[in-house]
Amino acid sequence: MAAENFPLQDRVAIVTGSSRGIGKAIALHLASLGAKLVINYSSNSAQADEVVSQINSTSDHPRAIAVKANISDPDQVKSLFDAAESTFQSPVNILVNSAGVMDAKYPSILNTSLEDFDRTFDINTRGSFICCKEGAARIKQGGGGRIICLSTSLAAAFRPGGAENFPLQDRVAIVTGSSRGIGKAIALHLASLGAKLVINYFSNSAQADEVVSQINSTSDHPRAIAVKANISDPDQVKSLFDAAESTFQSPVNILVNSAGVMDAKYPSILNTSLEDFDRTFDINTRGSFICCKEGAARIKQGGGGRIICLSTSLAAAFRPGYGAYIASKAAVEAMVKILAKELKGTGITANCVAPGPIATELFYEGKTEEVINRVIGDCPHGRLGVPEDIAPVVGFLAGDASEWVNGQILRVNGGFI
Numbered sequence: 001m002a003a004e005n006f007p008l009q010d011r012v013a014i015v016t017g018s019s020r021g022i023g024k025a026i027a028l029h030l031a032s033l034g035a036k037l038v039i040n041y042s043s044n045s046a047q048a049d050e051v052v053s054q055i056n057s058t059s060d061h062p063r064a065i066a067v068k069a070n071i072s073d074p075d076q077v078k079s080l081f082d083a084a085e086s087t088f089q090s091p092v093n094i095l096v097n098s099a100g101v102m103d104a105k106y107p108s109i110l111n112t113s114l115e116d117f118d119r120t121f122d123i124n125t126r127g128s129f130i131c132c133k134e135g136a137a138r139i140k141q142g143g144g145g146r147i148i149c150l151s152t153s154l155a156a157a158f159r160p161g162g163a164e165n166f167p168l169q170d171r172v173a174i175v176t177g178s179s180r181g182i183g184k185a186i187a188l189h190l191a192s193l194g195a196k197l198v199i200n201y202f203s204n205s206a207q208a209d210e211v212v213s214q215i216n217s218t219s220d221h222p223r224a225i226a227v228k229a230n231i232s233d234p235d236q237v238k239s240l241f242d243a244a245e246s247t248f249q250s251p252v253n254i255l256v257n258s259a260g261v262m263d264a265k266y267p268s269i270l271n272t273s274l275e276d277f278d279r280t281f282d283i284n285t286r287g288s289f290i291c292c293k294e295g296a297a298r299i300k301q302g303g304g305g306r307i308i309c310l311s312t313s314l315a316a317a318f319r320p321g322y323g324a325y326i327a328s329k330a331a332v333e334a335m336v337k338i339l340a341k342e343l344k345g346t347g348i349t350a351n352c353v354a355p356g357p358i359a360t361e362l363f364y365e366g367k368t369e370e371v372i373n374r375v376i377g378d379c380p381h382g383r384l385g386v387p388e389d390i391a392p393v394v395g396f397l398a399g400d401a402s403e404w405v406n407g408q409i410l411r412v413n414g415g416f417i
């Protein structure tokens, strides 16, 4: 191992709160630079063990251990340093204090309970003090000693609690087909804006569970669940809404219908089988209709209600080989424009987002490299879109700022069409 590749070779690092989130990423990065790691956690031993295994799987000798310690307890912090020293037979070189909490209610100061204030200061401030104090006493002197505390950029921004940081705070959103692809990116984005999420999938429960874990790892309280439902079955769509309501004890505010299929044989209309036509319409059109109908009945009225259907920019381009697919989405566009008018007085808006080519399984399936390169060549930005190009547009439509956008088709394609 050459020093320039592994600049932290054999240095001992403690990263507090590294079982998940930013601490985990820091620990994995320090390990990749050659450091030996103490993965500290307070409650989630399984996640900490997973980080340890991930690091140890890259080396013949164990280079990471997990140590439970509450950083706001001086004795437990002492034990953390003891464990590092005795395991690695070396003083600690690096302390990264990443453990921290935030009150997920985002209350104003007026509405912050003393209990919540005490808990925040106990872990974030007292905990940092205790770790820094122990580090100042025990980190190796004479060069290379480092103490790094995770603070927040908000400390320079002085934002009030609430709405503008998390404009979808506590709104309940269902995103169909969000186990992967565009739906997944939309779900993650809505969660980052504060929404509670129902991750719907049809066949792929493992991928849906992963999206749920990703969202839940950013919060103390579960903010996402996975629900299996075929969107072209009305009873299953009813159950989808039931699950959202009962889990989050609230009506649904936002429905994003992203689930969809495309015939990867790209047949001419002449060569499209009736079975393929029926399957395309069953999921894309009938599925959208069933979701919109359930949404129109159950989404909370009186403001903030949103229905957003994923269509396609191809519905404005009429390309050969996409007959059934484009027709199935053109029908959705027509339906959504009517729905927006029929929802008069409810405060619920209905719009379509119509992406151009986006690098997902749906796009790649059945296409040769030559076809893919031709599509890229037709894109003004010289690349395919990615799901993260679509998610912020849906995020905008899901929020209050979009109230005046209603019954519209937003073609989001980088200028492709």
Ligand SMILES: NC(=O)c1ccc[n+]([C@@H]2O[C@H](COP(=O)([O-])OP(=O)(O)OC[C@H]3O[C@@H](n4cnc5c(N)ncnc54)[C@H](OP(=O)(O)O)[C@@H]3O)[C@@H](O)[C@H]2O)c1
Residues within 6 Å of the ligand: 176, 177, 178, 179, 180, 181, 182, 183, 200, 201, 202, 203, 204, 205, 207, 229, 230, 231, 232, 257, 258, 259, 260, 261, 262, 283, 287, 310, 311, 312, 313, 354, 355, 356, 357, 358, 359, 360, 361, 362, 363
């Ligand atoms: N990618 C593009 O280039 C592109 C361009 C324009 C428009 N769109 C539209 O954008 C939407 C998302 O496409 P994508 O590229 O993200 O597709 P994708 O990567 O193939 O993902 C499709 C998603 O839909 C789910 N799904 C399929 N059939 C379902 C059903 N009957 N009930 C519930 N969920 C079902 C899948 O769940 P499982 O994983 O559980 O099967 C998966 O989560 C589609 O409506 C598509 O037509 C895509």
